[in-house]
Amino acid sequence: MPLDSPPVVDSTTTVALDTPYDVVVWDDPITLMTVVTRVLMKVFGFPKEKAHHLMLTVHNEGRATVWTGELSKAEQYCIKLHAHGLLATVEPSR
Amino acid sequence: MSAPFEAARGGVNVELSDDVRVLIAEMAQSISTGVGDDSHPFAARLAPPITVTKDSDDPFLVLIRGDAICTAAQITHATSNATWLEADEAEAWFQTLQVASTTLAATLGVHRAEDLERVDPDSLTMVRILQELLSYLVDALDDPPELPPTGLGT
Numbered sequence: 001m002p003l004d005s006p007p008v009v010d011s012t013t014t015v016a017l018d019t020p021y022d023v024v025v026w027d028d029p030i031t032l033m034t035v036v037t038r039v040l041m042k043v044f045g046f047p048k049e050k051a052h053h054l055m056l057t058v059h060n061e062g063r064a065t066v067w068t069g070e071l072s073k074a075e076q077y078c079i080k081l082h083a084h085g086l087l088a089t090v091e092p093s094r
Numbered sequence: 095m096s097a098p099f100e101a102a103r104g105g106v107n108v109e110l111s112d113d114v115r116v117l118i119a120e121m122a123q124s125i126s127t128g129v130g131d132d133s134h135p136f137a138a139r140l141a142p143p144i145t146v147t148k149d150s151d152d153p154f155l156v157l158i159r160g161d162a163i164c165t166a167a168q169i170t171h172a173t174s175n176a177t178w179l180e181a182d183e184a185e186a187w188f189q190t191l192q193v194a195s196t197t198l199a200a201t202l203g204v205h206r207a208e209d210l211e212r213v214d215p216d217s218l219t220m221v222r223i224l225q226e227l228l229s230y231l232v233d234a235l236d237d238p239p240e241l242p243p244t245g246l247g248t
Contacts, residue, residue, distance in 0.1 A: 021145075029207040030199040032225060034232045035192055042185075071145070078144050079155050083162035085192035090145040 019092055021074040023067040026087040027058050039084045040066060043077060068093050099184075099230045101237035106184040108177055117223065118187075119174035121194040125167040128197070129160040139200040140193070166190050188231055195224035 025036070033055055040051035044067060057064035066088075067077055074090045081088035098114075100107040110118075128136030140163060144151040169186035173179060179187060199221050202213050210218070 028196060028199075029204060029210055030196050030221060030225070031192065032229055032232070035228055038188075038232055038236070039192075075144055075152070075155055079159035080162070082142060082144070082159050083166070083193075084189050085194075085196040087142065087196075089143065092147060 019071075020068050021071045021090050022065040022093045023074050023077045023081070024063050024089050024091060025054070025058050025066050025081065026089070027062045028087050031086060033059060036086065039081065039086055043080045043084065065093075097230050097233070098227065099234035101234045102178065105178055105180045106187075106231070106234045108179060114223070114227070115174050117220065118191070118194075118227075119171050121198070121224070122167040122171035122174065122190050125190060125193055125197065126164050126171065129164045129167075135201045136197045139197040163189075163193060167193070184231070184235060188228070188235060191224050191228045191231065195221050195228065198224070 025040075036055040036058060037048070037051045040046050040054055041048060044051075046054070054064050054066050067074065071090070078088050078090045096109075098108065098110050100109075124134075124136060125140070128134035128140050131137060134140075141156060141160070144155060144159075166186040166189040169183055170190040173183050173187075176183070199218075202217050202221070204210055204213055204218075204221075
């Protein structure tokens with residue numbers, strides 16, 4: 001291959017790896033608002049104000065994106081939320 | 095119910111009746127048993143889908159999640175008669191009581207607010223007790239830590 005040839009890049013793979021994913025917390029009728037706030041502070045290390053704001057979004061809109069980033073990290077966060085009894089999913093970021 | 099949990103000595107004091115302690119121990123036991131057992135009534139709520147665009151989730155992640163739930167439940171069960179919990183044990187109670195209340199509600203068919211009206215109130219009693227305990231426990235865990243005395247000239 002000549003030295004001045006452009007490198008072959010598998011753009012499909014590159015895009016797939018770079019796709020950000022959202023961690024979404026869903027409202028449920030049983031979980032207390034104070035519990036949602038506390039779990040978000042504990043799992044993500046959010047300050048109380050941010051966790052409280054996200055909790056209100058979950059409560060008022062039925063869901064809230066609480067974190068966006070790499071898939072494997074999003075899944076790690078999601079299972080921690082599950083282990084604290086919260087309804088959460090990971091989905092491609094919109 | 096008077097406050098059953100109170101922040102104390104870096105942990106939480108626990109003052110509960112024997113009946114409530116038995117309820118907590120039984121719920122913790124059910125959660126431990128339900129993790130990884132697809133036939134258990136709690137199974138679906140204990141193992142919800144993680145990534146919605148995947149046909150099935152990574153078994154390793156499912157294992158880690160089950161282990162985290164189970165460990166907290168086992169700590170809660172082992173300390174269900176304690177009158178004082180270390181901070182880590184209190185966190186395990188927090189986790190287990192929350193998992194217990196949501197899992198129990200799901201098995202009663204409560205998935206949306208409207209479902210609460212259709213469920214027999216007696217069946218919801220246990221969920222309400224767990225919610226009340228959680229509320230008190232959050233208050234105790236969020237209490238500012240006790241500061242050491244700051245006397246001068248000692």
